[in-house]
Amino acid sequence: MFGNLERKTAMRSKVVFSGIQPTGTIHIGNYFGAIKQWVAGQDDAENIFCLVDMHALTVPQDPAVLAVQIIDTATLLLAAGIDPAKSRLYVQSDVREHAELTWYLSCVGSVGQLNRMTQFKEKSEAQKGEVRVGLFTYPVLMAADILLYRTTHVPVGEDQKQHIELTRDLALRFNATYGEVFVLPEATVPAAGARIMGLDDPTKKMSKSAPGSYHAVGVLDAPDQIRKTVMAAQTDSGREIRGDSTRPGVTNLLGIYMAATGRTQSEAEAHFANARGYGDLKKEIVDILVETLRPIRERYDELVRDRAVVREVLQRAAEQLRPTARATTDAVKRAMGVGS
Numbered sequence: 001m002f003g004n005l006e007r008k009t010a011m012r013s014k015v016v017f018s019g020i021q022p023t024g025t026i027h028i029g030n031y032f033g034a035i036k037q038w039v040a041g042q043d044d045a046e047n048i049f050c051l052v053d054m055h056a057l058t059v060p061q062d063p064a065v066l067a068v069q070i071i072d073t074a075t076l077l078l079a080a081g082i083d084p085a086k087s088r089l090y091v092q093s094d095v096r097e098h099a100e101l102t103w104y105l106s107c108v109g110s111v112g113q114l115n116r117m118t119q120f121k122e123k124s125e126a127q128k129g130e131v132r133v134g135l136f137t138y139p140v141l142m143a144a145d146i147l148l149y150r151t152t153h154v155p156v157g158e159d160q161k162q163h164i165e166l167t168r169d170l171a172l173r174f175n176a177t178y179g180e181v182f183v184l185p186e187a188t189v190p191a192a193g194a195r196i197m198g199l200d201d202p203t204k205k206m207s208k209s210a211p212g213s214y215h216a217v218g219v220l221d222a223p224d225q226i227r228k229t230v231m232a233a234q235t236d237s238g239r240e241i242r243g244d245s246t247r248p249g250v251t252n253l254l255g256i257y258m259a260a261t262g263r264t265q266s267e268a269e270a271h272f273a274n275a276r277g278y279g280d281l282k283k284e285i286v287d288i289l290v291e292t293l294r295p296i297r298e299r300y301d302e303l304v305r306d307r308a309v310v311r312e313v314l315q316r317a318a319e320q321l322r323p324t325a326r327a328t329t330d331a332v333k334r335a336m337g338v339g340s
């Protein structure tokens with residue numbers, strides 16, 4: 001057991017960092033995979049949450065739309081429970097050390113390492129002919145995000161685990177070559193909801209950019225929309241409500257149920273043991289999602305009226321973070337022998 005002093009010291013040394021791209025529709029995959037963990041852990045650590053607008057630029061964006069989406073996504077995160085008194089919520093490009101450290105780290109990592117990133121393979125295939133350099137070096141920018149703040153924990157969904165492994169590799173390589181500058185972070189992935197699949201196709205990850213109105217439940221969707229999407233979800237032949245690899249549709253729905261209720265798989269299966277079919281499971285998920293998301297949507301509708309307040313939160317957080325980001329980057333420069 002920790003004594004009071006040790007507990008405080010342990011708390012102080014835990015630094016949580018995570019990020020989200022301010023593009024597309026923020027969906028329940030983002031919520032259960034990441035945002036819910038961010039909100040729940042706010043009392044246990046120093047928390048830093050970043051709207052990664054520079055990552056968004058790795059695929060084509062409309063500048064006017066992106067500018068609005070940055071503020072809208074920040075508003076959504078505040079509505080979901082990110083508390084500016086406990087956490088720093090800011091925009092990546094407002095702290096220029098992210099770009100600066102990316103360069104130094106890109107001189108440590110190898111092309112071979114980046115070629116192994118599965119997200120790059122998927123995204124570059126989707127872009128065909130015109131793959132941007134930034135899409136390839138995307139994970140290096142992500143490593144810079146994390147390493148700038150002496151991060152110990154990175155709460156993310158399953159799809160980001162490989163990027164955190166790369167971040168650790170880069171930090172290890174750097175420390176081994178130039179001396180101990182970086183803290184090694186670890187990914188924290190939730191027990192349920194770490195990989196929510198598309199409701200229209202349970203073999204594909206639920207994604208912000210996937211087309212089709214029945215693909216995802218948006219965090220801000222109205223109850224009617226939630227009902228339509230969930231009731232239309234693709235299921236499997238049969239009626240039994242049990243999660244296994246032969247039933248991707250039901251497994252995904254059970255996963256959403258588990259993420260929303262905190263129940264384990266066996267508890268969830270026992271709960272539905274007498275259900276008459278998949279319709280019962282879907283109806284219950286609709287009710288739970290409507291109740292989980294309602295307070296977020298209501299708070300969003302209030303906060304969205306005053307964008308100035310949201311901007312102020314973002315700018316204040318960036319100001320507070322700059323000294324740490326500068327100190328890390330200066331330590332990196334000294335270690336590498338650059339600068340005057």
Ligand code: TYM
Nearest residue numbers: 018019020021029030033034052142156157194195196206
């Ligand atoms: P992004 O914007 O794609 O997603 C934000 C968070 O949501 C999680 N997530 C999911 N979880 C469960 N099921 C899904 N279908 C699902 N889709 C997305 C993601 O794992 C993520 O945690 N590269 C990152 C952003 C980033 C970042 C960072 C994260 C940039 N720098 C530093 C952590 C630390 C991304 O594009 O996330």
